[in-house]
Amino acid sequence: MTPTTDDHCLPRGAFSAGSRRTRLASLMTRLTLRPMTNLLPTSRGGIEFSRRLVATSMNLFGPVLEGTRVDLVAEGPVRGEWVRAPGLTPxxxxxxxxxxxxxxxxxxxTHRGLTSRLSSATGLPVFTVDYRLAPEHPFPAAADDLEAAYRWLLSQGYDAANIVIAGDSAGGHLAADLIIENDRTGTPQPGAMVLFSPLIDLDFELSARMERTRKDPMISAKAARGLVALYTDGHDANLPRLRLDLALVRNFPPSLIQVGGAEMLRGDARHLHSMIEAGGGRSELEIWPDQMHVFQALPRLIPEAADALEHAAEFIEHVLETTVVQQESKEQLSR
Structure with a gap:
């Protein structure tokens, strides 16, 4: 499939450019954060500094909604937290x-602010899996932890059709890997998938191609590849769980992909969208003009962040309600 242009993937009701605040934030990020992220070493000290920097930024520009309930979970290999918006009923x-x-x-x-707003927008509880991080825990630790969390939710009584997989950046690669593993093992697939700025190409060749036309405000493809290499840790890049192929996946869940028009991962988003559609699945791709990587997490900085989450919430509600109607129709026909 020929890659579409940004104009053909605009979100519903979007303008042809980001807001003035968005464009200013992108400029300031490119002038201040990008030089720093490109120079930080992947040593233990550099990684610890990066973790503190990102945690501070996420809390500053995307704080947790007041009144949010957070419950930590540690059951066997499953680590994570329940995030429930104020007044949420089970x-x-x-x-x-x-x-x-x-x-x-x-x-x-670090993502508690984003998940609290996602919970509020959808009216659903969010379980965020706290998977093990590299370099302390290289591949396939993160993928194994996600798989354990998904199966744990099934064991808690949640029907697969009522589980929505959502994630951002590297979480997109993990989500796609989970869908492939579910298909391989015969595990029921989730009801829907929503991804923000998904990473798919761990070699960052697609990102490097995007950077030739527009530099990412946050980090270069080369620097990002160096971080991901701490996870892949010398494994063959062609391993099936690293270079993902979705062509043979059956019953791919309806998916929404949102990506920023200013970020290098827009190439990955298009590639994932194309793979899903080529395999017969349903995918909606939204490229938000002038937006940075995972802009949905930065509502104090990016005015469009709330609109993007509302779009995601509408998509989730529509898909899940459609599934209910389809199931009821099947039950009536079988009587």
Whole structure:
């Protein structure tokens, strides 16, 4: 499939350019953060500094909603936290969230602001898996932890059709890997998938191609590749769980992909979207003009962050309600 242009993937009701605040934030990030991230070493000291920097930024520009309930979970190999928006009542549906940042930097805690707003927008509880990070825990630790968390939710009584997989950045690669593993093992697939700025190409060849036309405000493809290499840790890049192929996946869940028009991972987003559609699945791709990587996590900085989450919430509600109607129709026909 020929890659589409940004204009053909605009979110519903979007303008042809980001807001003035968005464009200013992108400029300031490119002038201040990008030079720093490109120079930070991948030594233990450099990684610890990166983790503190990102945690501080996420809390500053995307704080947790007041009144959010957080419950930590540590059951066998499953580590994570339940995040429930204020006033949320229990139900049969749930979001399983997979945070990103190159398998190295973030955690369930750094993403608590984003997951609290996602819970509020959807009215659903969010379980964020706190997978083990590289370089302390290289491949396939993160993928194994996600798989354990998904199966744990199934064992808790959640029907697969009522589980929504959501994630950002490296969480997108982990989500796609989970879908492939579910297909291989005959495990029921989730009801829907929503990804923000998904990373798919761990060699960052697609990102390098995007950078030739527009530099990412946050980091270069070369620097990002160095971080991800701490996870892949010398494994063959062609391993099936690293170079993902979705062509043979059956019953791929309906998916929404959101990506920023200013970031290098827009190439990955297009590639994932194309793979899903080529395999007969349903995918919606939204390229938000002038937005940075995972802009949904930065509402104090990016005005469009709330709109993007609302789009995601609408998609989730529509897909899950459609599934209910389809199931009821099947039951009526079988009587």
């Amino acid at each position: 139900g049969s549906r749930v979001i399983l969230y997979i945070h990103g940042s190159a398998y190295v930097i973030c955690s369930a805690r």
